[in-house]
Amino acid sequence: MIIRRKTRKIAVGSVAVGGDSPISVQSMTNTDTRDTEKTIEQILRLEEAGCEIIRSAVLDEEAAKAIRVIRDAIHIPLIADIHFDYRLAISSMENGAEGIRINPGNLGGEEKLARVVDSAKHHKVPIRVGVNSGSIEKDLLKTHGYPSAENPKALIESALRNVQAIEKLGYHEMKISIKSSDVLTTVSGYRQLSALTDYPLHLGVTEAGGLIAGTVKSSVALGILLSQGIGDTFRISLTRDPVEEIRVGFELLRSLKIRERGPELISCPTCGRTRIDLFKLAEEVERYVQTMKRPIKVAVMGCVVNGPGEAKEADIGLTGGNGVGIIFKKGEIYKKVNEDVLLETFMAELKKMEEEG
Known part of the structure; x- marks a missing residue:
């Protein structure tokens, strides 16, 4: 059993982070925030996949003003990601951002940071203090060296220094990230x-x-940390459609038995007995189950001989070969159909199970 470390709880819009609240799964848009139509479309797809908090880059004043349009069209908290220009942080909050991500050390000094914190207080917006290995202050690098698994002190001290700067201004609604591209340094x-x-x-x-x-x-990195009770929210960063980040995130939580969302998909790795296009079937089924919320176990198996037996714990599964498709439930054959309508029939069964709750 995983025992989470005790943290204070903050609110990012309607989503609680820390304390006894569920570990939340985040992502970040890769659209131009100023293109509100495309950004909204992407966020709505992310919502469908289960995204609970979304972050968007704010590059200029036009992007900051776009926050209002975007936020009013979506259903999850929107965080503004800011670098260097403190005015964009303030403008984003004035336009409805429900959180900001900043590196306080690169905003231009104490006076500018104070103005950002005053705005955060006024709008009741939490601050994520985000420090990366590549953005550490020079004096800390000189003292501790570049962060490594053996010595991550520069990362840690940078984060705590910036947290303390905000605390001195009388604000404590914060969460912290210290990111590295190296797995062991991260851990x-x-x-x-x-x-x-x-x-x-x-x-x-x-x-x-x-x-x-x-x-x-x-x-690997997040699995180790989460299994040790460390972490209150996270993002899986991929050079990919951000929807994939959400899919990976929830599968990670499921594998650790921390949270479940929607069906668990199991599929065989294929072998010489496979006589159906299992790759395509698995891909289509996986895409569909990502839209489902009922926590059932779904199997996509490669052959009639072993399929139902190997996946007998699945609530529903499919297999087939040589022109015949089989749908099974709990290891028992439920329905036989022609292979060319197997996917269509299976999807209908999944939809029915979802509707039945």
């Missing part, structure tokens, strides 16, 4: 940071890579 850094603060932690491996490399690196 070591968050482990040590978690022992030094009770602020909620946002986990992530930055610049993790594409679908395969990014999934592996993120799952």
